Amino acid sequence: MFSYKTLFASTLAAVLALAAAAPAKPSPDVPATIEIGSGNCPTGGVTVPVVSDACINLIGGLSFLDKEISGAIVPGGFVCTFFQDFGCIATGTGNAPTNSEVVLVGGTWHMSNVPGLSGPINFNDLTSSISCSPV
Template structure:
């Protein structure tokens, strides 16, 4: 009898958890950003999955991007902030915020007009608009 109760509880817990896990995977897998060490669309571009409001440092497998980003493609409906330091900290003049579209880091909007942020990014974060 105890075995049947335990089996029923295990099956019920697995069935209840499955839909939540499927929804989580679907929302995380759909949005990506393209980051390039040269021109957008050329060799040297990588596609990185975006998890909303999560800082991505150019360390580990992304070390080759640290202080080497020259272009980015931001998906529609998102805004991404690139920081000159790790940890996505953006002191005054230490980062740029980009909306959807293709961007050359040689000329991006800063607080006082267009600035050159080429080869300066060490981290980024994106969020829905």
């Protein structure tokens, strides 16, 4: 004769097996990070959390990277703008010169050859602030 305990135990085992096999979804509360460094990333870089559309000035604990960034890793699905001036000041605003920022999408970048507003440029050791957002 069939037992309800056996049915319950079998059903519970099947549910637990499916739950263990299901991939975990990333939490939407986990902040995105970029890696920036004075050498070639991914080695020797610093991981910096980013908040969408917030300006990250390279001051305080990040001041050692001001005008020293040579490489960056931008996560997939994000776009980050690297600015020459503090305050994420873009070309054509304030006293910002032409080509005072570069816009980088997900990937590993060497700042000596990145896409500028008017073609590839050398943005090595020029960054003072960064702003990132989802694509």
